[in-house]
Amino acid sequence: xxxxVLRDGRVGSLVEPDDRGLAYGDGVFETLLVHEGQxxxxxxxWNRLLRGASVLSLPAPDELQVRRECESLLGKTDRAVxxxxxxxxxxxxxxxxxxxxxxxxxxxxxxxxxPVREPIALRWCGTAIAIQPALAGIKHLNRLEQVLARAEWSxxxxxxxxxxxxxxxxxxxxxxxxFALVGGRWLTPGVDRCGIAGIARAWVLxxxxxxxxxxxxxxxxxxxxxxxxxxxxxxxxxxxxxxxxEWTEHEAVTGLRRRLAxxxxxxxxxxx
Amino acid sequence: xxxxVLRDGRVGSLVEPDDRGLAYGDGVFETLLVHEGQxxxxxxxWNRLLRGASVLSLPAPDELQVRRECESLLGKTDRAVxxxxxxxxxxxxxxxxxxxxxxxxxxxxxxxxxPVREPIALRWCGTAIAIQPALAGIKHLNRLEQVLARAEWSxxxxxxxxxxxxxxxxxxxxxxxxFALVGGRWLTPGVDRCGIAGIARAWVLxxxxxxxxxxxxxxxxxxxxxxxxxxxxxxxxxxxxxxxxEWTEHEAVTGLRRRLAxxxxxxxxxxx
Numbered sequence: 001x002x003x004x005v006l007r008d009g010r011v012g013s014l015v016e017p018d019d020r021g022l023a024y025g026d027g028v029f030e031t032l033l034v035h036e037g038q039x040x041x042x043x044x045x046w047n048r049l050l051r052g053a054s055v056l057s058l059p060a061p062d063e064l065q066v067r068r069e070c071e072s073l074l075g076k077t078d079r080a081v082x083x084x085x086x087x088x089x090x091x092x093x094x095x096x097x098x099x100x101x102x103x104x105x106x107x108x109x110x111x112x113x114x115p116v117r118e119p120i121a122l123r124w125c126g127t128a129i130a131i132q133p134a135l136a137g138i139k140h141l142n143r144l145e146q147v148l149a150r151a152e153w154s155x156x157x158x159x160x161x162x163x164x165x166x167x168x169x170x171x172x173x174x175x176x177x178x179f180a181l182v183g184g185r186w187l188t189p190g191v192d193r194c195g196i197a198g199i200a201r202a203w204v205l206x207x208x209x210x211x212x213x214x215x216x217x218x219x220x221x222x223x224x225x226x227x228x229x230x231x232x233x234x235x236x237x238x239x240x241x242x243x244x245x246e247w248t249e250h251e252a253v254t255g256l257r258r259r260l261a262x263x264x265x266x267x268x269x270x271x272x
Numbered sequence: 273x274x275x276x277v278l279r280d281g282r283v284g285s286l287v288e289p290d291d292r293g294l295a296y297g298d299g300v301f302e303t304l305l306v307h308e309g310q311x312x313x314x315x316x317x318w319n320r321l322l323r324g325a326s327v328l329s330l331p332a333p334d335e336l337q338v339r340r341e342c343e344s345l346l347g348k349t350d351r352a353v354x355x356x357x358x359x360x361x362x363x364x365x366x367x368x369x370x371x372x373x374x375x376x377x378x379x380x381x382x383x384x385x386x387p388v389r390e391p392i393a394l395r396w397c398g399t400a401i402a403i404q405p406a407l408a409g410i411k412h413l414n415r416l417e418q419v420l421a422r423a424e425w426s427x428x429x430x431x432x433x434x435x436x437x438x439x440x441x442x443x444x445x446x447x448x449x450x451f452a453l454v455g456g457r458w459l460t461p462g463v464d465r466c467g468i469a470g471i472a473r474a475w476v477l478x479x480x481x482x483x484x485x486x487x488x489x490x491x492x493x494x495x496x497x498x499x500x501x502x503x504x505x506x507x508x509x510x511x512x513x514x515x516x517x518e519w520t521e522h523e524a525v526t527g528l529r530r531r532l533a534x535x536x537x538x539x540x541x542x543x544x
Contacts, residue, residue: 001290001364001365003289003290004289005289013289014286014287014288014289015286015287015288015289015291015294016286016287017275017276017277017285017286017287017378017380018273018275018380019287019294020419021294022287022291022293022294022357022359022378022413023301023357023413023415024297024413024414024415024416024418024419025296025297025413025414025415025416026415026416026419029295031365056416056419056420057423081365083365085294085295087294092273092382093273093303093353093355093380093382094422094447095415095418095419095421095422095446095447096422096423097419097422097423106289106294108289108290108365110364110365127406128404128406130402130403130404130466131402131403131438132400132402132417132438133438134399134400134417134420135416135417135420140416141294141295141296141297141416142296142297142414142415142416143295143296143297143298143367143414144296144297144298144328144407144412144413144414145404145406145407146296146367147292147296147298147328147367147369148328148406148407149367150366150367150368150369151329151368151369166403166404166405174367175366175367194402
């Protein structure tokens with residue numbers, strides 16, 4: 001990992017101990033795939049970062065400066081994962097935000113994950129996601145629920161875990177959105193009560209005919225005709241197993257993956 | 273503010289950009305009053321820190337080392353506020369925790385707040401607290417709800433705001449616990465669904481005869497015979513106003529403040 005810390009026009013390598021991102025998780029982040037040296041879906045990621053900043057009333061960072069520092073960090077790297085954290089910057093003690101906060105931006109470059117060549121196995125997580133409409137949809141830094149959920153298993157055969165909200169509706173995996181094929185339509189939980197409005201999720205909703213948001217129970221997900229996870233680093237990941245339920249490959253998933261690979265070569269099958 | 277960052281036996285002044293405290297709010301914190309050069313309720317704060325570390329499976333820090341660094345930070349300071357943050361330390365990208373995390377501890381010293389000599393005015397916050405039993409009670413770093421709530425007002429005449437959970441039960445103020453005198457007993461919301469198990473709150477529950485946990489609606493709080501807030505920096509703060517409702521001083525609050533001042537001279541009236 002290599003990282004840069006941008007603050008008030010200066011570029012450093014470390015974070016102040018009074019940063020509100022550390023004190024309160026007072027910020028948002030984005031995780032982007034880099035392919036052929038270019039961030040994939042940059043516009044979509046940047047827009048979600050701004051949407052999150054707007055919900056939290058964070059100062060909007062300078063896109064050109066951040067993009068420039070990302071490129072300098074990547075150098076000649078062909079494929080990687082880029083992470084951008086935006087926080088409200090240094091603050092005094094106490095929840096009250098400074099009147100004129102100076103944002104901190106942390107950009108970091110990480111090795112791209114190993115390709116996933118087979119359909120994945122999932123489990124159910126016991127950790128529930130709290131219902132908090134005021135923070136739903138944005139990719140904020142308060143992620144203890146995901147940390148607790150991810151700590152529930154260590155079996156490397158399990159790729160991710162599905163989480164329900166505290167009222168037993170299915171929400172998402174710890175690090176991906178979920179789609180379930182039910183009655184011939186791709187359904188995914190809404191993100192107005194909790195959960196994150198994923199970038200890959202938005203692509204599927206816009207490009208899979210009839211795809212829609214819907215409340216889903218654990219039973220409905222287990223009985224779906226097909227499942228996949230999606231996120232902006234992995235693209236579309238077909239699911240072969242959830243607990244005891246197993247699925248064979250489904251043409252509806254294969255077709256959608258092919259269309260995504262056509263739209264975004266970063267997600268071409270051979271590279272996943 | 274002055275601060276030290278402890279990691280793996282070394283003492284620095286800055287935080288690594290991949291610290292999981294920043295990335296996910298993956299940690300807990302404590303805020304202590306320092307009086308006559310000594311942290312007040314150190315044992316209680318340290319025990320709560322350990323309880324939070326246990327809930328999150330964080331490595332327990334070395335108490336003697338942290339205490340020594342706190343004392344070195346305070347020097348000859350007589351009265352101050354001391355903050356201790358414990359995080360899971362550096363981590364790779366992704367929610368999965370390192371198998372052998374090396375904790376980060378940030379200790380910082382801040383000016384003690386100006387004494388509050390008059391009963392305080394409160395408001396209701398629109399921001400609700402999500403119900404999350406898995407994190408309830410501990411003082412973790414996921415505090416965006418409090419940040420949003422505290423941003424709801426800027427009137428310096430309002431000392432704090434009361435928050436309800438998403439099912440309309442009263443929980444606490446943004447930075448203090450609440451007690452309401454109802455039917456001759458001091459009642460405070462439970463902290464098993466959400467909220468923080470405050471150190472001053474525990475003192476009141478143990479020392480005010482008949483004090484107990486109870487579900488409280490906004491109406492019950494507004495109609496209470498007396499209210500006070502409490503936290504480990506301010507002690508007990510009588511409430512004179514909540515929205516349109518006003519209260520005159522109540523002997524039950526005055527008596528309890530006197531007893532707290534006797535037990536902990538840091539909270540003696542003249543100094544508040």
